[in-house]
Amino acid sequence: MKNISAPKGTHDLIKDEARGFEHIIGIARLVSSLYGFDPLETPLFENATLFERSVGDATDIVQKEMYVFKDKGKRTLALRPEGTASIARSVITNKLYATNDLPLRFYYDGTMYRYERPQLGRYREFRQFGIESIGLTSIFHDLEVMLLAIHILQALGFEGINTKINSLGDSSARERYKTALKAYYEPHLPTMCADCQMRYEKNPLRMLDCKVPHDASLALKAPHISEHLSKEDKDDLNFIFDALNGFGINTTIDTTLVRGLDYYSGIIFEFSYIPASGKDYGAIGGGGRYDKLVSELGGPDLVGAGFAFGIERLYHILNEEKKLESAVFPDDVYIITKGDEARNDGFSLLTSLRTHEVRGVMAFEDKSFKSLFKIAESRGAKYAIIIGQEEVDGEFVTFRDLSARTQEKVEYGKILPHVLKLVHGEHHHHHDDDECCCGNCNDEEKEEK
């Protein structure tokens, strides 16, 4: 039998990692709802033309990274490479814009697919959390979107995020700028690196952040995109810059910042953060304004703005920075039994504990007490409940405090309240507070008696 493996560029999220992802998404959803955003879930695949028309059929994402396939009905479908196009599509197909309450504010999260060569922080199936605000009427709406993004990062524990902003202007400004750039670079082209010669044809904006010293020095004197921006675009950019700094967010205008999706126009932004380990996971999130996306997809003339975070990247960084508290949920109780009768009694007890929101498991197979205690320990269980023949005969339970290493006998009839009191006790303890629970609880119990 041949071994099977997970497809290249995919990864399983196991226990801690899955909980870490849940945590990140949970915070992002919570903060988004603070800003009046609602969830919107769209399909994992769409008609391929949706992405060709929105992301852009000349972009790398569509040209070489999209998973495209035909279904049995000969429809040409694509696994979504990003989330914005689907949200825009949904707004149009469901006529969500027919409301007096614009902009529409939505958040989403889910897997995205891009056929790329996997690397650290880059996968073929990866997860994003994003928000879209569609039907903007004010620059404050752009600002709101950015503040929400930053708020989420702060709520996750990020400090010192590098925020870069830029304005791409409208599409005609961008074309004018590309022409100007090419005119500037043309005479120098023979002296430049091979990559830049390729960029010249494909994406001249990228020539600006070449790392080859010679080329980088040329970039310093290159024409500026601001020379081609309308007054309104310039004012918007300055407004955002001042506002973010005014809120204490360290922001820089990076005129070389560009994005790989064609629908962006006007203000764009990107967040990055390199952890102390020095590992560079790339941009952790980014987004911007899209003036024409909705109308080009056949909807009304609505302006939108949004962003997306890469959850894998957020997770990896938070993990390196030890910002994720252990996501492990230790058992409250671990039940150890010996013999059929004991197993029956133990199972009834376990079942009733669970209905009372006590977390626990028991082993149903016969193993040595030694290994069962080892399992209880590795699960981080607070208490062990032992039921063997002695206990069954005497109708009691041996209740062991695993951290204090003390145990006592508790009658069958009193075990449920006994556990509930310890686990849920009126006086609320923090779960990470090792010493408190057992000691205090027992003391108080004695005092009450």
Place this chain on the structure above:
RNA sequence: GUGGCCGUGGUGAAGCGGUUAACACAUCUGGCUGUGAACCAGACACUCGGGGGUUCAAUUCCCCUCGGUCACCCCA
């Protein structure tokens, strides 16, 4: 898509032409007949990622392939 490095048991890893393929952790069994530490004694590798080749002999060399990782590219 281009180039570099890597792939040994559940895990971390030695070995780099002929070895019983170390060692450590984990797991299991016993010493302790119902109790988690430590200690002691044992046990556990049906493909050394997969396929092919060179060789008397390959985990060790070569090729292909799959996967990971790094740089480029691109982006979350």
